[in-house]
Amino acid sequence: MATFIPHECLRAAPWKNGGGSTTEIAIAPLGAGFDDFDWRISLATITASGPFSSFPGIDRSLMLVDGDSVQLTFEGTRKVTLSAAQPMLWFPGEAAVSAQVKGVTTDFNVMTRRDRCRHQLEKITAPGKLARRSAATLLFVAGEGLVLARASDQQFALARHDALLLDADDAQEWRLEALQRTAVFRVDLFI
Known part of the structure; x- marks a missing residue:
C-alpha cells in the first residue's frame, strides 16, 4: 500500500x-x-565542513536539493563537487569522505546495505509517466510546485520535500501531474 x-x-x-x-x-x-537497516533514505543539511560518517558495507547516493554546491574529498585526494551541474554522486559508505561547504546545503541521501539490496537514484520531471521497475519505489518532490501522483484508484498530492513510498502491491503505472515542470527524485529499491 502506498505511504x-x-x-x-x-x-x-x-x-x-x-x-x-x-x-x-x-x-x-x-x-x-x-x-x-536494509535501506535508508534521508535529507542531510550540511552547515559546516567536516568528515562524513563511515558506513562499511553500505552503498550511498547523494543528490543536491538546496544550496550552491558541496565539495567532497575522497580518501584525501579525489575531489568531486556536488552542484546543479553535477547533481548526483554514488560512493561506497566505507570511503573516507570529507565535505567542504561555503554555505548551507541540503542533499538527498540513499543508503542500501550491499549484501541485502541495491538502489537506483535518478532525477525525473513532472508532468510525466512513471513505470515501476522494483518492489519498492520512493518519489521525492525536490522542486517547487505541487505534484499529483495518480494510479487507477489512488491519488496523492505532494508538495516540495514530500515523499511517496510505493510497495509491491501498488500499481505499476503512475501519472505525475503538475502545472509547471517540477523536479522529482525517484529511488528504486531492489530487495
Missing part, C-alpha cells in the same frame, strides 16, 4: 559533530537503526 510521507511530519536530528542534521524520510525494516 504518503509529508515533510512537515519529519524531524531533523543533529549530527554528533555539530556540522549538520539528518531528516529521515523512510527506512526498512521499519524501526531499524544505523546497524540493522
Whole structure:
C-alpha cells in the first residue's frame, strides 16, 4: 500500500559533530537503526565542513536539493563537487569522505546495505509517466510546485520535500501531474 510521507511530519536530528542534521524520510525494516537497516533514505543539511560518517558495507547516493554546491574529498585526494551541474554522486559508505561547504546545503541521501539490496537514484520531471521497475519505489518532490501522483484508484498530492513510498502491491503505472515542470527524485529499491 502506498505511504504518503509529508515533510512537515519529519524531524531533523543533529549530527554528533555539530556540522549538520539528518531528516529521515523512510527506512526498512521499519524501526531499524544505523546497524540493522536494509535501506535508508534521508535529507542531510550540511552547515559546516567536516568528515562524513563511515558506513562499511553500505552503498550511498547523494543528490543536491538546496544550496550552491558541496565539495567532497575522497580518501584525501579525489575531489568531486556536488552542484546543479553535477547533481548526483554514488560512493561506497566505507570511503573516507570529507565535505567542504561555503554555505548551507541540503542533499538527498540513499543508503542500501550491499549484501541485502541495491538502489537506483535518478532525477525525473513532472508532468510525466512513471513505470515501476522494483518492489519498492520512493518519489521525492525536490522542486517547487505541487505534484499529483495518480494510479487507477489512488491519488496523492505532494508538495516540495514530500515523499511517496510505493510497495509491491501498488500499481505499476503512475501519472505525475503538475502545472509547471517540477523536479522529482525517484529511488528504486531492489530487495
